[in-house]
Amino acid sequence: MFIKSIATALAAAFIGSFASATPGRGSMLSSWYGGYFHGRTTANGETYNMYGHTAAHKTLPFGTKLQVCYRGCVDVRINDRGPYIGNRELDLSYGAAQAIGLIPSGVDYVSFTYI
Numbered sequence: 010m011f012i013k014s015i016a017t018a019l020a021a022a023f024i025g026s027f028a029s030a031t032p033g034r035g036s037m038l039s040s041w042y043g044g045y046f047h048g049r050t051t052a053n054g055e056t057y058n059m060y061g062h063t064a065a066h067k068t069l070p071f072g073t074k075l076q077v078c079y080r081g082c083v084d085v086r087i088n089d090r091g092p093y094i095g096n097r098e099l100d101l102s103y104g105a106a107q108a109i110g111l112i113p114s115g116v117d118y119v120s121f122t123y124i
Contacts, residue, residue: 039118040100040116042065052090061105062086063102064102065089065091077101081109081110083108
């Protein structure tokens, strides 16, 4: 009986972990990058435009499009790799960060949806 109870609890926890996740959306610890990188070459070979609406991520394929929301929302395209500081997951261009109001805080959690 005890083993059956544990097995049932583990199965419920396993299934529950998938049921609570919404496919294609979530949150990421994000920051922004600007002036120092403006005009330099990004990881996919483009010239970085700090006023554009692009982003860097360590593993998402180049060209992936996300809607990123903080105080406002903006659509970005992954064209670079990073960030490589702490637990940050997404590095927004200055223009994208400005559009959603992330500039003053610099680093915070943003919500995202794949588009």
